[in-house]
Amino acid sequence: LLALFDGKPLVRRAAERALGSRAANTIVVTGHQRERVRGALSGLDVILADNPDFADGLSSSLKAGIARVSAEAAGAMIVLGDMPGVSSADLDRLIEAFRRSGGRSVVRAAHDGRRGNPVLLPRSLFGAIAHLEGDTGARHLVEAGGLDVVDVEIGKAASVDVDTREAVEGAGGVLQD
Template sequence: MVVIFGASAMSDFNDVVPAAIEAAGGTVIRAGMPVDPGNLLVLGTLDGKRVIGAPGCARSPKENGFDWVLDRLIAGLDVTAKDIAGMGVGGLLMEIPTRPQPREPLPARAGLKVEIVLLAAGRSSRMGGPNKLLALFDGKPLVRRTVERALASKATSTVVVTGHQRERVHQALTGLDVIFADNPDFADGLSSSLKAGIARVGAEAAGAMIVLGDMPGISSADLDRLIEAFRRDGGRSVVRAAHDGRRGNPVLLPRALFGGIAHLEGDTGARHLVEAEGLDVIDVEIGDGASIDVDTREALEDAGGVLQD
């Protein structure tokens, strides 16, 4: 048996995996299945061996359509195109947030607690010296402005992760009711700050919203819209800010991902964890605030900021 993880999702017979099976002299038995997760599976044969083009959910420990096919093949059972077509009989498709639902949506569960993890440990290396988080917007340090908006949201508390110029960031936030999480390993990349912040999230929190400290366009109302979507879904899904259909920030992560975050390494976020767990992702349109960042001097000045020494 050969299991292939393609570079992208399978959409038709001309995509990479099914086309490769046929180009190698094999036969595609089935492309796609009426089961979700697992609908992008490909099954073929080559030289008497079964070839499976694995859907993304194959990485998930949760049972899915890929498992149904793999279990049968490992047991020595034949799997035909008709067998796969029949796996969807009986309404096996789960309702997901991005698919129109036939019933009235459940009311938001107001009791689900969400905490904010605000990342403020970076070195602002593309600025060439000054710390962008201390740049003034309307006379106020950017990091303080962002934290004040977090505190004014419906989140139960705000954890601020510090690292680079820790003392200066603390001073900029004097008098604000936040929980500080120091990250001495901030130079190792994003994962170290995520781990430091998630470690300080309370045991009763159903999720943590990851907010970047350098997003001047994010408002308290934007944060509340993400929290509301998370609660309405029962705290099961990842909720992500979007702008014109493109993913952005902040991102609200359910507690189911916290354990995996503790094992992240390097300058990477939680995106691959979301894919591995097979969690639903709800995109919430909040406008251009989701995509405005101030990584360069030009971008910061265009957004109305004034760098400080």
């Protein structure tokens, strides 16, 4: 998350893109290297959600973020911090599809017809998310939930994440100490 892309930490770049979209608020969940990540976000109008249980896996971060979503929000868009190609325009396309569904469908980014990220989850899934455990996200809830799922083609950005040294360097990033 602290690797530099175009001279900027990846987590800041992701937050700026979320802030540049039509999303009502941007919540950033911090865990590993919390203080360094917070420093990289300095000056941005984001809501910070600390996840002291980050080592327990993805579900703990998802729960920490969902817990900070406004009571008035119809849903929450889950934007991973390690996807350098996702743009504000991509996020807006997901938001628009969610609005067209009346805020009741799961909307997820796709690449060549395959599911990817980000994903926009309707409020109706929030209760089930609160009960997730371990290193699991909401994928099985989406697939078993009986909700309509709308895939929005955003191209390669939906499937490129940089969670290894090789992936960071291959995508043009520079790792920091």
